[in-house]
Amino acid sequence: MTQNQTSGVLRDARRIVVKVGSSLVTNEGRGLDETAIGEWSRQLAALVRGDGVGAPREVIMVSSGAIAEGMKRLGWTARPKEIHELQAAAAVGQMGLAQMYETKLREHRMGSAQVLLTHADLADRERYLNARSTLLTLLGLGVVPVINENDTVVNDEIKFGDNDTLGALVANLVEADALVILTDQKGLYTADPRRDPAAQFVHEAQAGDAALEAMAGGAGSSIGKGGMITKILAAKRAAGSGASTVIAWGREPDVLLRLAQGESIGTLLVAQTAKTQARKQWMADHLQLRGAVVVDEGAAAKLRHEGKSLLPIGMTAVEGEFSRGDVIAVRDHGGAEIARGLANYASAEARLLCRKPSPEFEALLGYSAEPEMVHRDNLVLMGG
């Protein structure tokens, strides 16, 4: 890849997940860094509006710092060993974290929303779909979701304290174009620069290159937990859905804006698979087909040629038993598989909705929900 192509990764990215680590957010545990959060908020607001960056972007902030801030508020100087104490600290600190982002984004006339997620939420089909719909709705509303781990209910994640993975999972969830991991180093070096003064800076590499894992060490401070290895693995994971990753210094002036303008800052870890291909692969590899719906010619044409969602009115039959969030096939009358996608309705409900227009859904189901059986964002065409 040429310099221009790679620097264009962020310039062309329309949907960006930004992750900031605890040490930056809390000034190495001294307390929430109001200036830094204010700076990121100003840049996030400018990205959403498209000010000075060519085109508006959709951005999601994944922010750590709850435990470190909670410890400060509780007057604890040493990180507790007990998980329930860490969880308590996170609950205390999260209040301040959310409040700070809300205040700072509002100063820049930008709405915000707090979303707390666990890895398990994203492994569960139905919760995955719910989280995805909520985040996409928030992005559509032009507000900035601010995400952290739901530390109250997790054990393993809190022990390892790793929001880099969460950032990647969110990038997968919303099919972001890019993941930006802001940390306390300028990017990736060939060895931990805190320990090895001869370490060389890595400007660019392929996400998933196994050689990178050997370069990355653990966390450099007592506040950060994951270190560089979790960032390298996060880049690999993000690349699975076609997102490239940039690892950069969070205090670099205007880092997000300059990246979005196409400047090369930090370490770029390039995804090798295009987004659409990655999505097809993901549907094919990770998810078992649970059932199918048969559609009429009109619906088949809308899916095949117009990129539309599948509406129940175009469905003539439902096969198999499936739940909301399961992957189903969409077939034409001849039995050819047109597409695969995530079902918004379980099979029993889908049978009730066949051939019905959306205004009738509420009476049929007893509640009002999505007009689509499979939303176009959750659908991949097969054989094309």
Ligand SMILES: Nc1ncnc2c1ncn2[C@@H]1O[C@H](COP(=O)(O)OP(=O)(O)O)[C@@H](O)[C@H]1O
């Ligand atoms: N190869 C490497 N290149 C850069 N930093 C590295 C490397 N290996 C280990 N590190 C350490 O990882 C730290 C960043 O990770 P961490 O402390 O978890 O930060 P964060 O809170 O931003 O997630 C750096 O301060 C650095 O000491």
Ligand SMILES: N[C@@H](CCC(=O)OP(=O)(O)O)C(=O)O
């Ligand atoms: N979710 C927790 C821990 C996350 C964490 O330590 O992650 P990171 O600093 O990004 O390595 C918190 O907000 O404190």
